[in-house]
Amino acid sequence: MRLEDKKEIYKILSDNTISTYDNEYNEFVADILNNPVVTSMKEYIQHGNTTCYDHCVSVSYTSYKIAKYLKLDAKSTARAALLHDLFLYDWHKVMEKKPLFEKHGFTHPQTALDNAIKYFDLNDIEKDIIVKHMWPLTFRKVPKYRESLVVTFVDKYCSTNETFEPLTSKIAKSNFLSKKQYL
Ligand SMILES: [Fe+2]
Ligand SMILES: [Fe+2]
Secondary structure (H helix, E strand, O other): OOHHHHHHHHHHHHOOOOOOOOHHHHHHHHHHHOOHHHHHHHHOEEEOOEEHHHHHHHHHHHHHHHHHHOOOOHHHHHHHHHHOOOOOOOHHHOOOOOOHHHOHHHHHHHHHHHHHHHHOOOOHHHHHHHHHOOOOOOOOOOOOOHHHHHHHHHHHHHHHHHHHHHHHHHHHHHHHHHHHHOO
8 A cells, every 4th residue: 555545545534524515425325324223222332322323324434434545335335434433332331241252242243234234225335344353353254345345444543542532531621620730
């Protein structure tokens, strides 16, 4: 990958504004974004204080922008990324006294795909994106398309930020308060 591509992707990742005014993005995903089964993901926390719905929107919009920049299938990327965690339960409450490969981390991509195909017509790229998004954890399910690799990477990036966001905002707040004492 060229250095300017890396710089542009870094710029896209650093810009965490989710544009609801992006006409093309909205056109691609409007039916999914407003579907009641999809909006029910607002009831579940995914990482930190971020709901499953907000997590999927972040992964979808960021992946869409990267796919568009790389001249990939941005529409399939945006749509599948929005559905990639449509497992529809609170994974924190699942008692996982199960064998390793039956735990949430390994099984939820297939659950999300099973749910997604009940409500939406998915093409091969979209199916691959959803069912392979936990790679390399699910090491046998290697992404077949570049679009799947984009979502796999962006999912990990967003998940890490969301997990540490409560801590980083706490640190930022305490720094602000301690600086204020010296003003
Ligand atoms: Fe996931
Ligand atoms: Fe995810």
